[in-house]
Amino acid sequence: MTKTASAPGSTGDPLPSWNEGPAKAAILRFVKLATDEESPEVVPPAERVAVFDNDGTLWPENPAPFQFAFIVDELRRHLADEPRLAQDPMVQAALAGDLGTLMAGDRHDGLMRVAALTHAGMTTDTFRTSVEAWLATARHTRYGKPYDQLTYQPMQELLRYLTCSGFKNFIVSGGGADFMRIWVERVYGIPPERVVGSTARTTFELRADGPVLVKTLDHVFVNDNDGKPVGIHQFIGSRPIACFGNSDGDQAMLRYATINNPRPSFGLIVHHTDAEREYAYDAKPLSTGLLVDALAEAAERGWTVVSMKDDWKTIFPLAPK
Amino acid sequence: MTKTASAPGSTGDPLPSWNEGPAKAAILRFVKLATDEESPEVVPPAERVAVFDNDGTLWPENPAPFQFAFIVDELRRHLADEPRLAQDPMVQAALAGDLGTLMAGDRHDGLMRVAALTHAGMTTDTFRTSVEAWLATARHTRYGKPYDQLTYQPMQELLRYLTCSGFKNFIVSGGGADFMRIWVERVYGIPPERVVGSTARTTFELRADGPVLVKTLDHVFVNDNDGKPVGIHQFIGSRPIACFGNSDGDQAMLRYATINNPRPSFGLIVHHTDAEREYAYDAKPLSTGLLVDALAEAAERGWTVVSMKDDWKTIFPLAPK
Numbered sequence: 114m115t116k117t118a119s120a121p122g123s124t125g126d127p128l129p130s131w132n133e134g135p136a137k138a139a140i141l142r143f144v145k146l147a148t149d150e151e152s153p154e155v156v157p158p159a160e161r162v163a164v165f166d167n168d169g170t171l172w173p174e175n176p177a178p179f180q181f182a183f184i185v186d187e188l189r190r191h192l193a194d195e196p197r198l199a200q201d202p203m204v205q206a207a208l209a210g211d212l213g214t215l216m217a218g219d220r221h222d223g224l225m226r227v228a229a230l231t232h233a234g235m236t237t238d239t240f241r242t243s244v245e246a247w248l249a250t251a252r253h254t255r256y257g258k259p260y261d262q263l264t265y266q267p268m269q270e271l272l273r274y275l276t277c278s279g280f281k282n283f284i285v286s287g288g289g290a291d292f293m294r295i296w297v298e299r300v301y302g303i304p305p306e307r308v309v310g311s312t313a314r315t316t317f318e319l320r321a322d323g324p325v326l327v328k329t330l331d332h333v334f335v336n337d338n339d340g341k342p343v344g345i346h347q348f349i350g351s352r353p354i355a356c357f358g359n360s361d362g363d364q365a366m367l368r369y370a371t372i373n374n375p376r377p378s379f380g381l382i383v384h385h386t387d388a389e390r391e392y393a394y395d396a397k398p399l400s401t402g403l404l405v406d407a408l409a410e411a412a413e414r415g416w417t418v419v420s421m422k423d424d425w426k427t428i429f430p431l432a433p434k
Numbered sequence: 435m436t437k438t439a440s441a442p443g444s445t446g447d448p449l450p451s452w453n454e455g456p457a458k459a460a461i462l463r464f465v466k467l468a469t470d471e472e473s474p475e476v477v478p479p480a481e482r483v484a485v486f487d488n489d490g491t492l493w494p495e496n497p498a499p500f501q502f503a504f505i506v507d508e509l510r511r512h513l514a515d516e517p518r519l520a521q522d523p524m525v526q527a528a529l530a531g532d533l534g535t536l537m538a539g540d541r542h543d544g545l546m547r548v549a550a551l552t553h554a555g556m557t558t559d560t561f562r563t564s565v566e567a568w569l570a571t572a573r574h575t576r577y578g579k580p581y582d583q584l585t586y587q588p589m590q591e592l593l594r595y596l597t598c599s600g601f602k603n604f605i606v607s608g609g610g611a612d613f614m615r616i617w618v619e620r621v622y623g624i625p626p627e628r629v630v631g632s633t634a635r636t637t638f639e640l641r642a643d644g645p646v647l648v649k650t651l652d653h654v655f656v657n658d659n660d661g662k663p664v665g666i667h668q669f670i671g672s673r674p675i676a677c678f679g680n681s682d683g684d685q686a687m688l689r690y691a692t693i694n695n696p697r698p699s700f701g702l703i704v705h706h707t708d709a710e711r712e713y714a715y716d717a718k719p720l721s722t723g724l725l726v727d728a729l730a731e732a733a734e735r736g737w738t739v740v741s742m743k744d745d746w747k748t749i750f751p752l753a754p755k
Contacts (some may be wrong), residue, residue, distance in 0.1 A: 159619060237667060252712040281627075298480060305671035307627070315667050317686055323694030326667050332653065339638040346558060346636050346647050348625035348669060350615040365638055369730075373644030378747040 116352065127274040129426075130267040136381075136424045139417045140271065143379040146422045147354065148278045154377045156354060158279040164309075164345060164366060165272070167286035169402045170359045171301065172264045174255075175392045177212060177400045179260045180288050183247050185210070187231040192246060203227055212400050228299075229330050232289065236325040256429075261300045264373065266430045268383075271357075272301055285309045285345055286338035287362060290326065297427050309348040311336045329358040341366035359383040364407040371414055380416035382407060387422035400434075448595040450747075451588040452580060457702075457745045460738045461592065464585055464700040468675065469599045471483075477675060479600040484676040485630075485666060485687060486593070488607035488614065491680045491704050491721045492622065493585045496713040498533060498721045500581045501609050504568050506531070508552040524548055533721050550651050553610065557646040565616045576748075582621050587751045589704075592678075593622055601676065602651045606630045606666055608658035608683060608722075612649065630669040632657045662687035680704040681719075685728040701737035703728060708743035 131137040147156045166175035185207055191198060198204050203226040204212040215223035233239065248261055256263060274280055282303055284293060290310030297303045313333045316324035334342040342365050345353060356370035357364070359382060367380040384404065385392050395404040411418050421428065452458040467658050468477045489495035506528055519525050524547040527535040536544035553561065569582055577584060593603050605614060611631030618624045631740055634654045636647035657665040664687050666674060676692035677684070680703060688701040705725065706713050716725040732739050742749065 159625060271435070278675070279627075283627075290671065304480060304602075305668070306604075308671065312668055314655075314665050317663045317690065319689055319693070324663065324690045326663060332655075334635075334653075342638045342645065342647060344635050347633055348627070350611065350629065368640055369638065369645045372640070 121389055122194045127277070128256075128267065128270050130270055132424055133388075134424055136417050136419045137422065139379075140274075140381070143355070143377065144274065144278050144416050146377050147348045147379075152423065158363075160354065160376060161275075161278070161280040162283065162349065162351045162353040163275050164283050164285040164341075164349075165268075165355070166358040166360070166366075167284050167288055169385065170265075170357055171268050171272075171284075172260070173391060175394075175399050176254060177210060178288065179253075180292050181207075181212065181400075182251065182253075182260070183244065183292070184227050184231050185241065186247055186251055187431045188227060191230065200229070201226070204230070218295055225330060226357055232291070233313070233328045233330045237291065238325065238326055240291060241295050244292060255381065258429075261296055263429055264300060264425050265353075265383075265425070267425045268357075269301070269430065272303070275355070276302065281307065283307045283309060283345075285336065285366060287311055287340075288333065295374045296406075309336055309341075309344045315424060319321055325413065337362045339365045341367035353378075355379045357383070358407070360402045360404045361406045362401075362403075364410065367407060367410075367416060368416070371416065380411075380414060382411055382416055382418050384408070384418050384420050386420045387425075387428070389422075390428045391421060392420050393422075439594045447645075448598070449588065449593055450590050453745055453747055455745055457738050457740045460700075461595075461702070464676070464698065465599050466594065467698050468700075473650065477697050481672065481675065481697060482596075482601040483604065483670065483672045483674040484581055484596050484601045485604045485606040485608070485662075485670075485674045485678070485691065486589075487681070487684045488605050488609055488686075489677040490706065491586075491684075492589050492593075492605075492714060493581070495723050496715075496720050497575060498531060499609065500574075502528075502533065502612050502721070503572065503574075503581070504613070505548050505552045505566065506542060506589075507568055507572055509548060510562065512551065522547070525551070546651060546654075553612070554649045554651045556632070557648055558612065559646065561612060561649055562616050565613060567639070569617060582617055584750055585621060586704075586746070587748050588746045589678075590622070593624070596676070599622065602628065604628045604630060604666075604670055604674075606657065606662050606687060608632055608661075609657065611657075630657055630662075630665045656681045660686045663690035666690065674699075676700045676702075678702045678704070679728070680706065681725045682727045683722075683724075684730065688728060688731075688735070692737065701732075701735060703732055703737055703739050703740050705729070705739050707741045708746075708749070711749045712742060714743075 128137055137375055146152055149155060161330055165171055168178045188207055203223040207227045253260055253263055274283055284297060284303055288310050290308050290312045293310050294305035294308050297308055299356055313329055314331045315328055318325050318327060353370040354376045358366050358367055371378045371380040385394050449458055467473055470476060471679055485491055489499045509525055509528055524544040528548045545602050574581055574584055596603055605618060605624055609631050611633045614629050614631050615626035618629055634650055635652045636649055639646050640647060674691040675697045677688050679688055692699045692701040693699055706715050716729060
């Protein structure tokens, strides 16, 4: 839990940063239904599994996903030692912020190339050190703050409300599991083993100074779109009853959680409608975050659509004192 | 937690089924070191990760791993509908209990063949139903009891003792994650998301009656030997400080947990020395469970070796009333 997340008391409003309205009411109604011992539909705590997308749902994904900002900063750092890297067209695309070129093709060869330079060939300990150093020094271009201070305050309250209501919260994100697990417990109160993300296989080596795991890009698993329910089954092994996302990449897991679920279930889409305080996009995102099909399906499925502009009193937590 | 596991009180003996001796003393000493707030080496609860092999460590793997007994029983069931299966040489090997033929070759083609017949091509819900039906009806050939009543009582006490001491227990087994997750919470008090096992990728389908995940044998990950530390990193994301195994297949994760770990760490090997009450083997197991290299390394690494005959007062829990 961040130090700035307000702790909802059992008698007070658990969601103080949410305006009164249909979205907040739907959340409160679902949690009561699933947890009220008097409710005929009460869900046993072991089955209270809630899954949260990360980029665009718990923190921004503009002007680019934060992990992409990490990649770019890491490439700059490597360039100081290996200036020849500047000749690599995919490094050039990354430095230019040209996600389109990197994501081209079914296998996203460009993104894999820059991921290989920044996410493979080192031990997991070395990778951890580089992520921690980056988080401590990097600042978001628009907000000028460390990236991990830019989580959405209303979603922090929701995470805490669900935890206090006996839910187990999981991150289910297209981002790298190794990247997220380093800071999720500190930032969201979610332990590293409750992170489902994109992964590749490490290799185990017993070196003179001890055992290490070396990161590779072998057996890449992309935890997005249909990969999300697949990842949920592979890593969690239970069907969620609550699912929170913001883009078409979350549509499959929203369906998995909510369609014909024998338990009460809940789907929610964070709609980026606030250009003033954050960003406004759906069909035409600046980077990732396309939201068209899932938004069209929301009414039919009964998914709650949150308007950041209308439903959220504040977007970000207050800076730590 | 099984109903039969005795609950250790905070003042009583947490390991009543363990004889007094070096193994029990080593466990108690380690837990005190890692959890005593006055200890300079106290480990924060978030890092108290304990990993347990399953077959041969928490329950027997003789005369064959229990999941193999499930495969054989499932093949028999399928034969009633598809008698032509009896012509398949690998089905014949399985029905004859010939694990050697099934495990031959680097890729264990025989085992993959019978796994495909019993673990793939159906939805995860159908698979769950078949495992639950099998557990309810199948009986161990020697003990005549349901397989899930054959867990080791001393290890049940150890699981509970670690949980009460703020540890997070995980299963890290070569068995199938889907197979284990169905019963681990009921049998060991370990929730399904804390199971690291062998996996394959499912495919997601939205059918007329709702979303399903179909089991395949694509992208098989075998969680054994060096695969165990790899699986621990991929699924848990933290380095364990305590590791419990019984065979050379656990050697890599014992090394990962204990060699040059900056935290206090603990490794333990269950040595099957009790032919009368259970089985006696190491270099010549009846099926799986070869224990030679890890046993030879135990003294050098300070791993505790448990003699089931000498260290355990009882092997199995009392039958439920």
